[in-house]
Ligand SMILES: CC(C)[C@H](C(=O)O)[C@@H](O)C(=O)O
């Protein structure tokens with residue numbers, strides 16, 4: 001019987017196995033950020049322990065960092081988390097891309113960008129969107145703070161082997177439909193629990209044709225479907241992305257690595273515990289209208305009616321979501337007006353995302369009632385975008401151009417959506433209060449966010465692209 005990529009990576013990493021207990025697995029890369037690490041380091045200090053492999057650990061600051069005026073941090077909790085991370089990294093010998101580093105950025109953006117993230121690895125971070133790194137053919141997942149301490153101390157983790165779910169996406173995507181629409185569509189069809197207990201492998205011709213950036217967007221939101229992780233079997237696209245990156249192997253070592261990485265892909269006859277098939281031709285630009293990422297519809301549709309619900313519980317959650325969002329059942333998605341636009345987050349803040357959004361806004365002005373922000377995922381992306389003149393395109397259209405960080409994705413800094421106002425956001429979560437108390441989030445692709453900034457509401461970007469309006 002063939003093996004899945006999940007079987008192959010898992011087998012290579014088991015350090016200890018015992019019937020009826022989780023496995024002890026070796027961790028190749030441990031990423032650290034300022035929010036979930038302070039207690040873990042305190043724990044080490046109290047037990048007088050060292051970090052087992054500082055060279056397999058890498059830290060950055062992203063959640064709390066200001067995106068304007070880097071030196072002005074008003075919130076004492078934020079400031080404390082950042083200075084604590086600095087002290088901890090210094091004391092325990094961990095490399096840190098701090099706030100002033102040219103490598104600073106969102107942890108899930110800089111791991112791949114620096115070539116730290118590689119195929120076949122086990123990767124953890126005290127952060128749920130660690131699934132992003134799975135795009136490289138790695139088993140990458142979020143862990144809690146006590147597990148962060150365990151990994152720091154031992155470079156291993158107790159884990160039960162997850163089941164394997166294959167999501168095959170075949171057919172041709174229409175113009176203006178992006179990776180973000182694909183994952184939002186999958187969530188809208190399957191809900192927020194379908195992935196529980198699984199690692200998802202995304203496959204099929206659509207994934208095969210995707211760039212690494214697009215694959216990262218999809219893997220990033222695996223967690224929103226309840227999955228432990230999401231991944232893609234590595235191929236030529238993966239290898240050429242990694243070539244020449246700072247921490248990727250070089251020369252002969254790179255050739256050897258490619259040989260090993262090429263063997264990781266799931267075997268043709270691999271058996272998955274579950275398979276979901278997705279017809280790409282059915283996907284249109286998507287917009288979330290509710291308070292979890294599965295409460296999403298096509299921009300061409302209306303918000304569901306109460307009578308469309310399958311159960312009383314579903315009806316209640318629809319009612320609650322619409323009350324929070326200030327929307328009506330049956331309302332046209334294209335009629336929802338927005339006051340804020342956020343282009344950023346570990347889902348959609350990479351160069352390709354910014355290029356797509358810039359193409360939409362080029363030569364236009366944002367709607368007078370809209371405030372729009374572009375927050376690049378890393379300093380490196382910010383510099384590249386500036387070299388291409390994207391910052392100018394955005395600023396001329398009326399966008400604010402910021403420093404890198406998580407920013408308005410969860411509003412732990414000053415980038416907040418005021419209560420009752422609507423935000424078209426390229427992030428991954430639309431939970432109540434996520435972008436500020438009472439804030440109303442709509443999850444969309446970068447090109448949809450850009451269009452919403454111009455029109456002040458959601459438009460069918462597929463039609464715009466086909467009619468060559470952009
Ligand atoms: C702060 C952190 C623990 C959290 C996560 O784990 O996902 C954050 O990154 C988020 O996106 O909500």
Ligand code: SF4
Nearest residue numbers: 129345346406409410
């Ligand atoms: S960008 Fe958003 S989702 Fe990603 S790590 Fe930061 S807060 Fe979490």
